Amino acid sequence: MQKLVESFIATANAFDVEGALSLFAADAVIDDVSVGDTFVGRDGVRKYLERFFVGYSTKSRLLSLEELDDLHSNVRLDFTGDFGHEVGILKIAINSDGLIERIDADLE
Numbered sequence: 001m002q003k004l005v006e007s008f009i010a011t012a013n014a015f016d017v018e019g020a021l022s023l024f025a026a027d028a029v030i031d032d033v034s035v036g037d038t039f040v041g042r043d044g045v046r047k048y049l050e051r052f053f054v055g056y057s058t059k060s061r062l063l064s065l066e067e068l069d070d071l072h073s074n075v076r077l078d079f080t081g082d083f084g085h086e087v088g089i090l091k092i093a094i095n096s097d098g099l100i101e102r103i104d105a106d107l108e
Contacts, residue, residue, distance in 0.1 A: 001066065001070075001094065002067075002100065004067055004092075004094065004100070005062065005073070005092070007019075007023055007080050008023055008059075009060050009077045011023070012058070013060060015054045017049050017050060020049055021049070023099060024042060024099055024100045024101075025097070025099040025100065025101045026039075026042055027041055028041065028100055029046075029101070029102045029103075030048050030102075031103070031104050033049070033106045034106050035052065056082045057081045058083075061077065062076075062077060064076040069074050071093055071094050072092070072093050074091055074092075075089070075091075076088070076089055078090075089105070089107075091103065091105075092102040
């Protein structure tokens with residue numbers, strides 16, 4: 001899980017939307033309470049990345065990663081960008097192929 005999270009951070013920080021999308025299952029879901037919206041499938045994930053990472057020049061830094069089991073982790077990230085600074089929590093679930101199938105995101 002650590003490598004997958006690091007790959008997600010690296011591709012998102014590089015604004016490499018295609019690279020980040022390659023880490024997600026086709027039917028992935030991002031439910032971000034802090035923005036009040038859910039993004040479904042690769043098109044939804046693309047929209048999320050383009051709006052909140054590329055659009056706000058967001059850079060992320062890993063603060064902690066707690067592996068709950070082989071398929072679930074809680075990740076704490078430091079976010080900076082055009083919006084200022086926030087700390088967020090991502091509850092990440094992966095599928096048996098090692099792709100992200102769900103992220104539940106919120107800010108502290």
